[in-house]
Amino acid sequence: WxxxxxxxxxxxxxxxxxxxxxxxxxxxxxxxxxxxxxxxxxxxxxxxxxxxxxxxxxxxxxxxxxxxxxxxxxxxxxxxxxxxxxxxxxxxxxxxxxxxxxxxxxxxxxxxxxxxxxxxxxxxxxxxxxxxxxxxxxxxxxxxxxxxxxxxxxxxxxxxxxxxxxxxxxxxxxxxxxxxxxxxxxxxxxxxxxxxxxxxxxxxxxxxxxxxxxxxxxxxxxxxxxxxxxxxxxxxxxxxxxxxxxxxxxxHGDDSGLIMPPAIAPIQVVVCPLVRKNATVDTVAVAHDVAERLRDAGFRVKVDDRDLHPGQKYYDWEIKGVPLRLEVGPRDVEQGSVFAARRTGGKSPIPMDELESGVQSTLDDIADELRTRAYAHVDEVVQPLPAWKDGALSAPVEEGRIYELAFNGSDADAERLERATGMGFLGDATEPYADPQPCHATGQPTTRRLLMARSY
Missing domain, CATH: 3.30.930.10 (Bira Bifunctional Protein; Domain 2)
Known part of the structure; x- marks a missing residue:
């Protein structure tokens, strides 16, 4: 919530x-x-x-x-x-x-x-x-x-x-x-x-x-x-x-769970310290320092210092959709960086002296990737409606599609299309066709672009 x-x-x-x-x-x-x-x-x-x-x-x-x-x-x-x-x-x-x-x-x-x-x-x-x-x-x-x-x-x-x-x-x-x-x-x-x-x-x-x-x-x-x-x-x-x-x-999601857009993720960044035996670096303390810096910069951050195997922690935060995980291991501290794992895939180091800007840039990249995926899904789903010929569609409608069509016909024409497709009209798209297209029902040119879909 x-x-x-x-x-x-x-x-x-x-x-x-x-x-x-x-x-x-x-x-x-x-x-x-x-x-x-x-x-x-x-x-x-x-x-x-x-x-x-x-x-x-x-x-x-x-x-x-x-x-x-x-x-x-x-x-x-x-x-x-x-x-x-x-x-x-x-x-x-x-x-x-x-x-x-x-x-x-x-x-x-x-x-x-x-x-x-x-x-x-x-x-x-x-x-x-x-x-x-x-x-x-x-x-x-x-x-x-x-x-x-x-x-x-x-x-x-x-x-x-x-x-x-x-x-x-x-x-x-x-x-x-x-x-x-x-x-x-x-x-x-x-x-x-x-x-x-x-x-x-x-x-x-x-x-x-x-x-x-x-x-x-x-x-x-x-x-x-x-x-x-x-x-x-x-x-x-x-x-x-x-x-x-x-x-x-x-x-937004995949087989591993949710992927929360950074703007509305309750936790934008989870910091996971990696504790090694005989290590001379207190990675837990460094992780809390990293989190404090990010909180001061306005990010929503949590440190996961539970006594669990790293893989368990990663799985837990992936399924909850936290967009960015920062890993803090002894070698990362020695190199003056943290290791960033994006929920959308991919890992890269972020230098400590560029921590705030690096995290912001990475979150922006995650948001851009989510938009790219989402718009690709829309482009795949929204397709032109097959032509209407001899009282029937020239090809069957496909499951999981939304159809667009040029339409300037009557209510009776609309009802006929709804019966033929098993879909309902969403209405006139707020962005009409740039150039007139032949109406599916009458053949007359029109710029009206209607959308048909199955809806909840």
């Missing part, structure tokens, strides 16, 4: 860099707020299905949103509550009751807040650690803006934050605008961020939602414009969960 906390700290740094303010909202939320969300989401969902403006529809009694997924608290001690409470699935309803108090004029915008909390969803499918859970370690950022364009710019900033975080995690991801049928009903559009697991399945680790002004209308979040008129804000959300840790574990 230290790794998750380190991921949180990286996320926190990105939020501070982009002028988000940290908040902490209650876990228990009154039922009336869920009803408000339920009515809004049901109306937006119906408007999308009917192809009309949501403002033209009235709220109706229809279950939508998170109503079927929440846990309820109906008693306090032995007393039944007058107003039942639910455990937050996300925090829109709690936060947006406060936004009207915080936002008065255009000078208060953009408003950008975030929190890292536990959320709860009644997951009826089989749970799996870090992939499908009922209690979710959840990061969520919520923003309010003067207009749609400013909110769209926030989505672009969120995707840049994703790129910066994933670079540190050495984790390539796919970013795709979800199809209408897979968009959160309360959003104008959703961009999903998916990691690729070793078996070729995708795992959604984050998402960004553009809400336009629909939530603001439901929660009466307005501001005074420069022209002294009242307008509703436009909103976005950006969320990530502990699935991110599951993706890191799934992507």
């Amino acid at each position: 230290k790794t998750m906390r380190l991921i949180d700290s990286l996320t926190h740094a990105e939020m501070e860099r982009t002028d988000h303010e940290e908040v902490n909202f209650p876990l228990l939320i009154p039922e009336v707020l869920l009803e408000k969300e339920n009515a809004l989401v049901a109306r937006l969902k119906r408007a999308r299905e009917e192809g009309v403006d949501p403002d033209e529809l009235r709220d109706e009694e229809e279950e939508a949103g998170f109503k079927k997924e929440v846990y309820w608290v109906r008693h306090a001690g032995e007393n039944e509550l007058d107003v039942p409470m639910f455990l937050r699935p996300t925090s829109e309803t709690a936060m947006y009751t406060m936004f009207p108090l915080w936002i008065r004029s255009h000078a208060d915008l953009p408003l950008k807040v975030y929190q890292t909390v536990n959320t709860f969803r009644y997951e009826t499918k089989q749970t799996r650690s870090f992939i499908r859970v009922r209690e979710i370690h959840f990061f969520e950022a919520h923003t309010a803006h003067v207009d749609e364009d400013d909110a769209t710019a926030q989505i672009e900033q969120d995707l840049d934050i994703v790129d910066r975080l994933m670079h540190k995690l050495c984790l390539p991801v796919l970013k795709a605008k979800r199809p209408v049928w897979d968009t959160f009903p309360g959003a104008w559009y959703t961009i999903g961020i998916d990691a690729i697991m070793p078996n070729g399945r995708t795992l959604q680790v984050a998402s960004c939602h553009h809400y336009r002004d629909q939530w603001a209308k439901a929660f009466d979040i307005t501001y005074e414009t420069k022209e002294a008129t009242q307008a509703h804000v436009h909103q976005t959300t950006y969320g990530m969960s502990e699935r991110l840790l599951g993706a890191v574990v799934g992507m």
